Amino acid sequence: MTNIKTVDRKDVFSESFLLRSKTAENLYFGYAKDMPVIDYHNHLEPDVISKNQNFRSPTAIWLDGDHYKWRAMRNFGIEEKFISGDASDQEKFRKWTEVVPYTLRNPLFHWTHMELNNPFGIKEYLSLKNIDSVYHKMNDNLQMPGFLPQSIITNFNVETLCTTDDPADNLQYHKTIKNSSFTTRVLPTFRPDSYINIINTENYLRQIKKLEKVSEINIKSTSDLLEALYSRIQYFHENGARISDHGLEYFPDTKKWSTALENEFKEFLTGNKKSFSDPEALSGHLLKELCKMYAEKNWVQQFHIGATRNNNTIMLNTIGTNAGYDAISEQYFAQRMSMMFDELNTAGKLTQTIVYNLNPSFNEVLATLVGNFNEAGIKSKIQLGAAWWFLDQMEGMKKQINTLSNIGLISTFIGMLTDSRSLLSFSRHDYFRRLLCDIFGSEMEAGLLPDDEQWVGSIIQDICFNNTKNYFRF
Known part of the structure; x- marks a missing residue:
């Protein structure tokens, strides 16, 4: 019998995410995790890396130009002004948050929450219930030196x-x-x-x-x-x-x-x-x-x-x-x-x-x-x-x-x-x-x-x- 782990269904962000056996954990933590x-x-923009300035908002770092997220929002029937249009950053973020709970089984569900976890340290499912706290925590972090473009790159080794x-x-x-x-x-x-x-x-x-x-x-x-x-x-x-x-x-x-x-x-x-x-x-x-x-x-x-x-x-x-x-x-x-x-x-x-x-x-x-x-x-x-x-x-x-x-x-x-x-x-x-x-x-x-x-x-x-x-x- 293989040593398959039982994972807490509420803890998608556990250290053992995607690792369904003890051997997989040993390989990941012992050999893969810390490799550069x-x-x-x-398609990163070299001027953003070079200028190394604070992002204006969570929308700027997370949603601007992300056609993966844009497609999901269109599938959900979101009006284009909240996707690529002239809506405010907070309005766009709210519309994306409205879609996130419905991305189950789409890779965006995993990516979204991995990106919230690292580097922002947010370990909860994103939804309209917690949108304000998540947005403000992301926004506050983005004003700190540790969240400048070069610092984020360094964070990911x-x-x-x-x-x-x-x-x-x-x-x-x-x-x-x-x-x-x-x-x-x-x-x-x-x-x-x-x-x-x-x-x-x-x-x-x-x-x-x-x-x-x-x-x-x-x-x-x-x-x-x-x-x-x-x-x-x-x-x-x-x-x-x-x-x-x-x-x-x-x-x-x-x-x-x-x-x-x-x-x-x-x-x-x-x-x-x-x-x-x-x-x-x-x-x-x-x-x-x-x-x-x-x-x-x-x-x-x-x-x-x-x-x-x-x-x-x-x-x-x-x-x-x-x-x-x-x-x-x-x-x-x-x-x-x-x-x-x-x-x-x-x-x-x-x-x-x-x-x-x-x-x-x-x-x-x-x-x-x-x-x-x-x-x-x-x-x-x-x-x-x-x-x-x-x-x-x-x-x-x-x-x-x-x-x-x-x-x-x-x-x-x-x-x-x-x-x-x-x-x-x-x-x-x-x-x-x-x-x-x-x-x-x-x-x-x-x-x-x-x-x-x-x-x-x-x-x-x-x-x-x-x-x-x-x-x-x-």
């Missing part, structure tokens, strides 16, 4: 974090942070989506002008564009960047580019054509060439695949992008990705790569694909990335962990990241670590894994921290 955090992909940055960014805030007394390493990540994906012609040409200005290169062809992007890769590298990232709704065909399309693109850039006929071909061509540049710099490249974005045109025009109107895509992309990886690998230009999959029906497909391009001396050179976005929840993480365990090596996995715009989301590392220890602990007690706490504990520590540190070589 490397959050190698997030973050050793390194990597923001997501436009190639045209001057990285001034990263420079300021580097030259300050802040001990957490804050590094930029090169995200060139706006320059290789034509979604809106006007916006695309505006981005090209911005890149021209910062690179001091007149962009009249794809060669000029790639030269300008390479100059920014150099600049990012000089300022600590070692990672690139691409958000792709589908994986483009990297073999479609032609001389005719090159000539058309030149006409498009000069304004002689109002649109470009084959944005996918352009994206594929530029992506492959950028991958070669990343390999030259020995960077790690990331591909986020499987989202269909901005599905609600009315709300896109009203609020803009990243507002909670995205979904999982059903487009198949693995074969194209494999072909590009093979071409780069044959040319000696395939750098370390992380592939994040948003469509769970492709988990096994991608787990087998990434295993085709390993290299001596690098553990799992091509990684099946952590469950993300809609899959960043208990079942999604379990599926990703189990798929990687069955088809690859979970022991070489580089672990969790937040992929978030909120400083409070670092609690997701703890959530992942608890879940990981519960999975291993349960299988140890069932006789499926060795009853050797030190052996398994060392694997847990590798997944939580050591593999990540070795993989990125920061």
